[in-house]
Amino acid sequence: MTVYHGAMTGIGDAWMAFMDRxxxxxxxxxxxxxxxxxSExxxxxxxxxxxxxQPITPR
Structure with a gap:
């Protein structure tokens, strides 16, 4: 799990960076x-x- 801060226009890039990590x-x-x-x-x-x-299996 991670937290993305910002507008939805950047959510795709945030997902890609998270998945890469x-x-x-x-x-x-x-x-x-x-x-x-x-957010409220x-x-x-x-x-x-x-x-x-993103659920994961530990290595």
Whole structure:
């Protein structure tokens, strides 16, 4: 799990960097990924916090 801070226009790049790190650390993906939106309504999009969650199998 990691937290992305910023507008949704950058979420794809954040996912790619997160996935690259997971595989570089020797882990394998183990299930569906998901996003959890942490910011309250009314917060400007550039200040949003989003959890990126990808289950893994430990190496």
């Amino acid at each position: 997971v595989t570089a650390d020797g882990h394998e993906f183990a299930g569906a990924c998901r996003e959890v939106y942490l 309504p009314g917060v400007p999009e550039e200040d949003w916090d989003t959890q990126l969650i």
